[in-house]
Amino acid sequence: MNNYRKYFLKKGIWYILTLVIALSLNFYLPRMIKGNPVDSILSKYKSVGNTDTRKKLYETFTKEFGLDKPLPMQFLIYLKNLTKGDLGTSIMMYPKKVNAVLASALPWTVGLQLPAILCGWLLGNVLGAFAAYKRGVYDKIIFPISLFVTSFPFFIFSIILLYVLGIHFELFPIGGGYDYNLIPALNFEFFKSVIRYHTFPFLSIAIVMIGGQGIGMREMALYELNSDYVKYSKFLGIREWKIIQYVFKNAMLPQITGLGLSLGTMVSGALITELVFNYPGVGTTMFAAIRNLDYPLISGCTLIITLAVLLSNFIIEILYGIIDPRIKSAQLEDS
Amino acid sequence: MRSSLYILLKSPKFMIGVCLLFVFFAFIVIYPMINTNDPLEMVNMRFQPPSSKNILGTDGFGRDVLLEMAHGTRTSLTVGVISGLIATTVGLIIGIFSGYRGGIVDEILSSLTNVFIVIPSFIILILVSVSIQAKSVFIIAIIIGLTSWPWTARAVRAQTVSLRNRDHVNLARISGFNTVKIIVFEILPYIMSYVVMAFIIQLASGILSEASVSMLGLGPSNTISLGIMLNWALLQEAPLFNAWWTLIPPALTVALITFSFYLINLGMDEIFNPKIRS
């Protein structure tokens, strides 16, 4: 059990380090703007209201940015605010807090991406393993289709889906998170509406994922099926079903690692997909924030996204440690 | 080397990919020679459907979509190539040193690589793009290149590690060759095919990164790219106007170009990857 703990500790420390780097990047990169950021922000709002409002805006932001203090000091203020959960105040939705904006957007994004990526990953792997095992007809059909589908990035696929199935065939609604004349409430009608609007973005992500995972898993499974230990096990009389279990488990391990590696790209792609469907998640929020140069909001979005990816990666690493029996016994060389 | 080329030419996946690419390449070279107008010039009313006058219709600004496509594809491909070169080079250097040296150097470089794999390059891209006002195509390409190298670094490192203890490498080491010479002459030739494939993947992903970033509105200024075209289309609510010709062509182009690179890579993989070679 000691090795197990060592594994997690090592991983945990590394993730904390990464978190620190991420926070630093999130703080310092946008501040590469020369000059007083508040000035440049507010210069875009020359026409905003009266001088009184502008003065208030100026004060709020100077205080928040802590511009009167040196940069490292600002970073510490930033961190302090973070621990309090304060991500700043949005400019375009002043005086709404960034937290509030994100709090309403985040559930939509998580509710879309989590099931889509998970379903896509699971289904894709099962399909890939199936095609590798059965070969023949399934292989000849599933493989080329998967190949074609997987080369589409999510958001491109979503555009095609939008037009072909949405506008042309009008299968599902193409914009928003729910019917606009409904008020969010915990009733069945709202839920039904959410599902309907959820379908297209969900499919855009899930289908492409299935394609990608299918191809990867098929390759891994084929590789394992042709390995020496399969032959040896057969020669010792072990039954087919058991051997399939061996192969599946061994092929899954690199797939799990692969999921972790590509999570960043997937999340990014999924966010852009939100844009295409005007889905009220973090992606659309960021889109609007960029358009309006709402720096605190942009910063808040990037932070949330980075944290989410880091957390997911950490969970995946833990899962891997549990599933791969070798981690429990000995420290593997980092390969 | 020549025999590999010959086998490649016989691979259907490889050839289809190359042909597809060639079609696009021909398009972006030939069409602007025929239609020498400025793509940013208004030629008609906005959101006109495809007609004999504007083969792919007009966008929300009243500009000819086909001409925009020719220029936009060119930009996107340029970004892809530049960012691909940068990413591959940086990844190659870091990966080889990390893999060959081992020890502390390896630990540090690997941890660094992993940090930048986990922190989405997309996010870094946004953070940097947000603070720079005027972005040229080159700057965007450089930023993309400098944020997407970890993938290549990791792959190259794995290859280098497996080559590190081969006999010919050990022989060179004993003979007293210095590190750089060993790397260039004993290791590099064996991973070349791998590096080429990595470059192709970085190229394709560079195009995608540019498209993603441009769709968000952080793309290069004063140019057209496929991502920027999509960005405009979304901003002007093309779906509402049912102006499919402003969204589908750039989207399909991105998809097909990435698809062709993917095919080329698959074709090469079947030939160069000993694991799949049956």
Next chain:
Amino acid sequence: MSRKLLKVKNLKTYYKTRMHEKIYAVDGVSLEIEEGKVLGVAGESGCGKSTLAHSLMGLYIPPLYYSQGSIEIDGKEIIIDDKEYLRKNVLGKEISYIPQAAMNALNPTLKIRKFIEDIMAEHRPNLSKKDVYDLAAERFSNLNLSPRVLDAFPNELSGGMKQRTIIAISTILNPKILVADEPTSALDVSSQKIVMKLIKQLLEKQYIKSLIFVTHELPLLYHIADDIVIMYAGEIVERGSSDEVIFDPIHPYSKALMASMLVPEKGAKDQKLVAIPGSPPNLKSVIKGCRFADRCKYADEECRKSKVHEKILDNRIYRCKK
């Protein structure tokens, strides 16, 4: 004469290539082995001896396919349609196999004891997990293998350990016949010695009743084999007792093989090492006549004309027209 444990008659198996060609790596092989004896199968790389080792198991994994011939173990034919019967009662129990490269023959994510549990689940399902462990531990220590290996993963074991573990696993059900496919090729010299000792122990302790030892290293056979068959291009070209084949070979190929060996004994320094010129024939095309003819110094037109059959000479078999 003790009973014949294995009787192979005219066995033919082939590989199917991507281009759907058939390569008969085992082209009409007949052999027998008696209880308590060790049969050595020798030949160059590519002569088909590894394929023969696979083919003796009765289970043919693509791209290897069965064409014709019979294999009888203790009087019972094992080439049958009922694959379930083969799996449950023959494989591992009557006849067992030691793979050439133990490196990858063990599932990397399975502890050794779990693997043995899986094997026992098929052949001795009434044993509890503890019984299996006890049995394995006892067998392992009897064979000078530390029972701690049982709790290890394959990647924790050295090459030599892995090979010995595999030998222990392959014989845990006390098979009548053990087919060893080059068990020492991938090992260093000291590990080789230990493995050879281990195999001898298996016979002494009666864990196996007979052994078929496939190798290209003839000196090994001198120490362990009672009889030797020499294979060439998918056929058996000579068979006899160990002494006969090594010191008085009949077939030109056997003669050439023995001459190319380096035996550390008196006068060895003055001996000239003679390599056999040329290389084995490509088995894709059907060969008329003697397959060794192109490399044989005694060959003539007669040899190339028609198929060469086996000739018997005082209990020895050889395939040559001369």
